[in-house]
Amino acid sequence: MIPHSIPEPKDYVDVAIKQGRTRGFLRGSVLRFESIPYASGERFAPPSPAVPFQFFFGDPSTTTHRQSLSVTCPVDAPPSIIESDFHPRANAGTGSTPTDGTSPGAPVIVFIHGGRYEEGFADELWYQGVRFAEEGFVYVSLNYRYRFEGFLPLVDEQRPADIDPSIDPNTEPEYYRGAEDIVVALQWVRDNIAAFGGDPEQVTLMGQSAGGALTAWTLCNPRTEGLVHRAVILSPGFPREGWPSREHVARALLGGPLTTKHLSRLTPDQLQRAYRRFARIYRTDCAVGPYPFRPNQMRDVPLLVGTLREELVQMPFARALDKHLSSKNPLVRQPAKVLARYAERALQARVRWASENPVGMAIGDSAIKRWAVAIMEEKRDTTWAYEFHGSQSAWHCADLPLVFDALKVAPKTVKYFCGESAAERLQPLATEFHGIVARFARGEDPEWPRYGSRRLVRRFDTDGAARGEVTREVAEDAYQQIREDYPELYPRY
Known part of the structure; x- marks a missing residue:
């Protein structure tokens, strides 16, 4: 809280x-x-x-x-x-x-x-x-x-x-x-x-x-x-x-x-x-x-819709399980894989075993991203889509101090969600994203194209922000894996 x-x-x-x-x-x-x-x-x-x-x-x-x-x-x-x-x-x-x-x-x-x-x-x-x-x-x-x-x-x-x-x-x-x-x-x-x-x-x-x-x-x-x-x-x-x-x-x-x-x-x-x-x-x-x-x-x-790349990888359960899955010790790795397969069924998720944080990514994909992508797909011509990515500050709630341009407000909470020195690292990104939301609320369309038939997504790089850069990358079908893993909102497993 x-x-x-x-x-x-x-x-x-x-x-x-x-x-x-x-x-x-x-x-x-x-x-x-x-x-x-x-x-x-x-x-x-x-x-x-x-x-x-x-x-x-x-x-x-x-x-x-x-x-x-x-x-x-x-x-x-x-x-x-x-x-x-x-x-x-x-x-x-x-x-x-x-x-x-x-x-x-x-x-x-x-x-x-x-x-x-x-x-x-x-x-x-x-x-x-x-x-x-x-x-x-x-x-x-x-x-x-x-x-x-x-x-x-x-x-x-x-x-x-x-x-x-x-x-x-x-x-x-x-x-x-x-x-x-x-x-x-x-x-x-x-x-x-x-x-x-x-x-x-x-x-x-x-x-x-x-x-x-x-x-x-x-x-x-x-x-x-x-x-x-x-x-x-x-x-x-x-x-x-x-x-x-x-x-x-x-x-x-x-x-x-x-x-x-x-x-x-x-x-x-x-x-x-x-x-x-x-x-x-x-x-x-x-x-x-x-x-x-x-x-x-x-x-x-008009809709502005998006997510963070690693939404829920910081959940304690996911972090511990992903750490065990990367172990070189088979006595640690194999039980973790059994538990991960159980979690996959319980979460109605799709675990990508080759990813760096397979369980954490699967939780975020199934609990958050599937819904955002469903909206994008249904409202292609009225939606501007975005995604935050980077080696840190790209998980659930880390976008809140950015959208509110509040990296110096509640500093302990900012540190918890966004990491060390967030106010210095992420201020360029906060200025950019807050400005996008403010202009959108004034009735201005974002400067990148709508999601549309090409499924275009603006990507915000938190690592680039730490270097004082605000990337302008617009990726085509950045959520392809989510679309393929979750073709239905309520599948019958």
């Missing part, structure tokens, strides 16, 4: 939104409005409209509210400041409540955090989007319900009218409360973002890992029509197996039927203990999450 801390507030502004009055604080050169509720409701209920308030000041160090979001924006952006201890617009009495006639403002980026559908928070330090706000964006990071609260299908829950009522939620559920939270959050952005200076007609949805998958899933939802205009999908990860094979296990661990009535009787501690046991059983996959993903249902909006 990426740590977060709350600076001492010095200056503030109050802004009028449709719910009421919310307070933001000056953080350096930007304004931060934290943990604003965008929805309300019980743990296992559909998201309801957020409760109106007279005044709200959120503190992510104390709140546990999962249906909340935070906004970071330029100091001069909000047109509806009604009170401030430093801002001349408010002091002059020129603040006003936004109306439907508010003129278009800054481009908006909405970020969905990752965390295997079971952890993560919108206000972690990298996710605060300071660099984007400094460059004129209105940036939103949102929380959503996860674990059982967000992704446990229930047989008796209310579902939107456009969901086929005959569909059995225990076979192919089309509705998840955690994903529906994102829909409601985007509706909140549409209705309120102008108050912070944002343009609701220029919204880019961005997510990483589980958040990247939820970005793609959101684009399949007809209720988000007109709410998202571009999308950035970073290393998406869906469950490889769906609910039908897991429903009976959840019933056993929760001690009864999967109904709202039964679950409402359980305490939060009981739910969390049951989820921990459930997650341990499915530790080789996402224990929960949206399923099945159908990329052909995604709307045609």
